[in-house]
Amino acid sequence: MTHPRSLGVLLIVLWTSVCLWGTVGWAETVYVQAKTAQLRAGKTSLDAVVGNVKFGESLEVVGREGSWMEVKTSAGARGWIFAGKTSTAKPAGGNDTLARLGQSMRGGDASATTASAGARGLDKASEGYANRTGVSSRDREVVDRMTAYQLPDQEVEEFLREGGLGEYAK
Amino acid sequence: MRNNHGMWTALIALSLTVAGCAEVQRAAEDAARQSGNPRLAGAIHGAGNVVGSLLPIGYEEESSIGQAMALQVVARYGGVVDQPELVRYVNLVGRAVADTSDRPDIPYRVAILDHESINAFAVPAGYIFVTRGLLRQIRNEAELAAVLGHEIAHVSEKHILDVIQRSKRLAGVTEAGLSYATSNPAAFKGVIDGAVKKLLDEGLDQEKETDADMVGEVFAARVGYDAGAYVGLLMRLRDLKGDDRALFKTHPNFSARIDAVQKTIRTKHLATSGVVLQERFSRMTKRV
Numbered sequence: 001m002t003h004p005r006s007l008g009v010l011l012i013v014l015w016t017s018v019c020l021w022g023t024v025g026w027a028e029t030v031y032v033q034a035k036t037a038q039l040r041a042g043k044t045s046l047d048a049v050v051g052n053v054k055f056g057e058s059l060e061v062v063g064r065e066g067s068w069m070e071v072k073t074s075a076g077a078r079g080w081i082f083a084g085k086t087s088t089a090k091p092a093g094g095n096d097t098l099a100r101l102g103q104s105m106r107g108g109d110a111s112a113t114t115a116s117a118g119a120r121g122l123d124k125a126s127e128g129y130a131n132r133t134g135v136s137s138r139d140r141e142v143v144d145r146m147t148a149y150q151l152p153d154q155e156v157e158e159f160l161r162e163g164g165l166g167e168y169a170k
Numbered sequence: 171m172r173n174n175h176g177m178w179t180a181l182i183a184l185s186l187t188v189a190g191c192a193e194v195q196r197a198a199e200d201a202a203r204q205s206g207n208p209r210l211a212g213a214i215h216g217a218g219n220v221v222g223s224l225l226p227i228g229y230e231e232e233s234s235i236g237q238a239m240a241l242q243v244v245a246r247y248g249g250v251v252d253q254p255e256l257v258r259y260v261n262l263v264g265r266a267v268a269d270t271s272d273r274p275d276i277p278y279r280v281a282i283l284d285h286e287s288i289n290a291f292a293v294p295a296g297y298i299f300v301t302r303g304l305l306r307q308i309r310n311e312a313e314l315a316a317v318l319g320h321e322i323a324h325v326s327e328k329h330i331l332d333v334i335q336r337s338k339r340l341a342g343v344t345e346a347g348l349s350y351a352t353s354n355p356a357a358f359k360g361v362i363d364g365a366v367k368k369l370l371d372e373g374l375d376q377e378k379e380t381d382a383d384m385v386g387e388v389f390a391a392r393v394g395y396d397a398g399a400y401v402g403l404l405m406r407l408r409d410l411k412g413d414d415r416a417l418f419k420t421h422p423n424f425s426a427r428i429d430a431v432q433k434t435i436r437t438k439h440l441a442t443s444g445v446v447l448q449e450r451f452s453r454m455t456k457r458v
């Protein structure tokens with residue numbers, strides 16, 4: 001026969017486990033699906049920025065209201081993020097693991113590519129291609145300028161604000 | 171016995187290669203060469219390249235391919251429009267859409283081709299082109315965002331890279347991703363020329379175009395542009411150019427595209443009450 005006190009302890013343990021499982025099971029995770037994203041103190045673009053999160057970073061959803069989500073970062077910071085900048089699936093991004101592995105295995109010739117994001121100048125491979133195909137210096141200059149073209153994040157943010165786009169939607 | 175030993179060494183090297191240990195693969199090659207077994211070294215090298223050629227193209231290689239293809243697009247279309255304010259504007263719209271696309275972590279740049287035809291193109295690594303003729307047909311920023319969304323979707327879904335991957339295999343390029351560009355420039359030229367022909371003359375598979383319409387529509391709506399705007403533009407282009415499929419070998423006909431976009435709006439619950447920004451578009455593009 002089971003002792004009533006043992007049964008009570010067992011029930012408490014079971015109840016606690018169910019509660020803990022429920023907490024873990026229901027916590028929703030989203031990922032940052034934007035080049036830049038800010039956490040704000042409230043659910044409007046007028047609220048103060050309380051932090052920045054990076055592309056691909058996981059966030060725990062604490063609450064939702066309209067187009068905004070209240071989230072918690074893995075470091076424990078809390079804030080509101082525009083839902084359009086999140087995704088329920090982890091983004092692969094531009095240079096996913098499989099592609100990086102392929103690059104490494106194919107012995108990616110680092111010297112053939114000198115153009116990092118926004119760097120000026122055709123890289124060695126495309127320069128060689130231009131020479132072989134007789135592309136004019138004018139057209140090379142066009143692609144050169146395109147490669148170097150950059151817009152500061154601040155200007156993009158201002159453009160969104162002025163147009164009532166993204167988190168600035170009215 | 172020696173053959174068995176060699177086979178096991180090759181298999182171990184291949185396994186390490188698959189696990190991403192390129193340095194170990196190279197060390198195994200060196201060891202085989204130094205022990206007087208160049209055939210085994212060759213086999214290890216070959217196995218690594220074959221497996222490597224089956225994996226996706228990395229961003230460095232994509233960037234070289236994008237630049238080379240961009241050179242051809244600019245050359246074929248006779249240059250670009252040189253109006254800094256207009257170029258800045260189309261790039262801002264492009265960034266607005268790209269920054270919340272499925273691939274926001276690479277640079278995107280938009281250029282306006284100085285050509286009267288009505289078209290737009292995207293090549294790998296985020297090089298996007300819109301013709302002056304197409305810009306003249308667009309009436310508001312939401313329509314422009316949808317067009318750029320379509321092109322960004324080609325980049326994020328890596329449509330051209332799929333074509334390149336296939337043509338590399340057909341050209342027998344199993345050798346190093348980018349090193350073949352410098353060690354075997356004729357092969358690199360063949361791959362780029364084939365991809366340019368596919369993009370500008372033959373057109374991508376129609377499923378890829380439909381996919382880009384649907385995915386791009388989601389990208390533009392995600393940042394807040396009116397999802398109905400693209401349907402309006404496609405209808406006007408259908409009225410202008412007709413719906414004869416033979417004329418549009420590079421894309422499905424307009425009616426099919428309109429149906430697919432409308433279905434996307436319904437199934438993805440995209441807002442048709444987003445912003446259109448006609449005034450800003452007219453102000454910024456008055457000199458097109």
